[in-house]
Amino acid sequence: MHDRFYRSLYRIRRVEEEIIRVYPTDKIKSPVHLSIGQEAVSVGVCEALRADDVVFGSYRSHAVYLAKGGDLKKMIAELYGKATGCAKGKAGSMHLVDAAHGVMGASAVVGTTIPHAAGYAYALKLRRKDSVVVSFFGDGGADEGVFYESLNFAALKKLPMIFICENNSYAIHTHQLCRQPTANIAERARVFGVPAERIEDDVLRVHERVGAAVKALRAGEPGPFFFECLTYRWKEHVGPNDDFHLGYRTREEADPWMKNDQVKRLAGLLEADQRRRIESEVEAEIQAAFAFAEESPFPDGSELFTDMFK
Amino acid sequence: MDRTISYVEAVREAxxxxxxxxxxxxxxxxxxDDPKAIQGTTRGLAQKYGPERVFGTPLSEDAMTGVAIGMSLAGLRPIHVHIRMDFLMLAMNQLINIAAKSRYMYGGQVHLPLVVRSMIGKSWGQGAQHSQALHSFFMHVPGLKVAAPTTPYDAKGCLIEAIRDDDPVMYVEHRILHFQKGPVxxxxYTVPPGKARITVKGKDVTLVGISYMQVECxxxxxxxxxxxxxxxxxxxIWLSPLDGETIAESVRKTGRLCVVDNGWMTCGAAAEIVAQVTERLQGAREVRVRRMGFAPVTCPPTPSLENLFYPNARTIASAAYDLVKGSAQGWLPEERTDLREIEFRGPF
Incomplete structure (x- = not known):
């Protein structure tokens, strides 16, 4: 199990480090909202899911996309704006999608995909399926009205879905406590009668608790479930750089999160041989994905008008 | 086509x-699913199909539109009903940022077979927020289709077409049209987009009437x-995609175009139709044009002002008369009570 977790964590981290490395060349023609530091949430959750479960994300969805099984080559090609990208260059980094692997889309407008997850879950329930839906959003999403409307509806209809609030404390540069009177997002879900808990930055704990919820939903227990996963964004809101110089947060605030790096933690749980094998396989895969993106053609001009209607 | 039913019944039957x-x-x-059943358009359906397939929702237009999007991603074909078009303003993020864009921004990986029904009100003091016809908002955005059927025949055919369409359709109903009866x-059967209907043949002036304004025309x-x-x-019938060709061909013959919208004129459906026709005919035919629509104010509830807010048959006739004569004639026909109850008749 730890090898699987490590592979996924390491892969996400390294993909994004490669994005950072390539970014100054301007070959990636898309704003990137990096997940570095937040990988543990996506990996802990998605390792508890099956291929036929689906996830909905936000503009910061590289980690969710990869953790759920989204195609890496198609993701990098999408960032390059190439015809071989997951959306043929029409999505960019903010709308990654891989429907065949249950990555059902992501929105740049905060909170927007939360009700999509509820609607998808409604359809699953109507059709008596035992798959589940996971909605990923941030603490900023919990500012939005649609979050409460969706929570209300999901609770009302007892939908087979899991709310994952990735609380990294900041909406762009504004701290949660400048936007919300109390840091009690999980508590708010309980008011709707939804079982909710807050989980520290611990990939194994996330997996264990979300896994239990998934199991309950598959067994036909009423949903939804709610998890507020505490995490921390290491890089700037958008772009490849650090932003501690801006002054809205301090390096000291980040230190404990960086010390608790779940990538390093899982690396330490593996035998050296096993770890090195995983790393070299992942490195080769990443190299191949960037080469694929580099070599792929841009979409033909005729693509401008395709995909509007059937 | 002997059977005559109301618009309401046509929507319900479809x-x-x-x-x-x-x-x-x-x-x-x-x-x-309540006793009034949206003017009767949903009557009996909750009983027939059960509460999982027919249900009333929380007052959450934003999330419920998103829920409809999620359902359609999962392969359902939702019909989301709004008893007032004004309430769609709460759902604009989902409609514009997601429903209109998903097929394109996800590179064709997904599609949204979604119908959004909404109703426009008029009279009896509907006022500022129960009267708005905002179809032009949706015409503006690529990725949405917009139907505004006038007759019971088209109400049924457009709704069936919309339900079977694999992409989102905004289906616009005028409350006054609900009372209309006609052959169905x-x-x-379907009434697909891209084909306008010439409802009366003529040679002197082309009147295009949108939604309820078709009756006044x-x-x-x-x-x-x-x-x-x-x-x-x-x-x-369908505002997006719009059959500009049929309208332009009529104007090629008449040389005069008066577009009467059940909505405001600025950046509106009437402006779009006039622009499409003049683009097609410029250099080939000299054309005189006129837009008519809501007065450029908020809809007042008091009848004395509300009557001035809307175009009506007499003001439309007067404007068209001026177009034909080439200048303001000051002609306003005397009101005729025999025209009050124009109903829709076939054949189509």
């Missing part, structure tokens, strides 16, 4: 027949007849 045919069709919205075949045509003018009347 929904019923499609729900019967296809188990993936589901219906929801505020009050669709019982078997299912039909009355105006009769007034004009008494003034010696043969108006051609066109119902666009």
């Amino acid at each position: 929904t019923d027949q499609e729900m019967e045919r296809d188990a993936s069709v589901i219906l929801f919205g505020l009050d669709v 075949p019982e078997p299912t 039909l009355r105006a045509q009769r007034y004009l007849e008494s003034g010696g003018i043969q108006a051609e009347v066109i119902d666009p």
